[in-house]
Amino acid sequence: MKKLFIALCVAAFLAGCGENTPxxxxxxxxxHEAERSxxxxxCKANPGELNASPNCINAVTAANHLTVEKRGYTKHAPINALEGGK
Structure with missing residues (x-):
């Protein structure tokens, strides 16, 4: 029982020692184009592990925003049908 407890403590400690990237x-x-790329x-090389990470989501979102901005789309105010289309 003592060996199992020690093994679990070591595993928990090592699990907390992940990469601390900001x-x-x-x-x-x-x-920052180079860092984004x-x-x-x-993220594409390891989608199972990294795809849901905040940095992957933010980098892809930034690329999507830049693509949309290049196309010249503008933001429109949402139409609320309940208020008569105002």
Whole structure:
């Protein structure tokens, strides 16, 4: 029983020793093209582990925003049908 407890403690300690990379914002990825491209490449190389990470989501979102901005789309106010289309 004591060996099992020690093994579980070691496993829990090692699980907490993951990579501590800072989470960058979408705006940061929009202005840092090289880092955005590198992060997207990492995410595509290991989608099972990284695809849901905050940095992957922010890097892909930044790339999507830049693509939409290049196309010249504008934001429109939402139409609320309950208020008579105002």
């Amino acid at each position: 989470v960058q914002t979408v705006d940061w990825y929009k202005t 590198t992060m997207i490449a990492k």
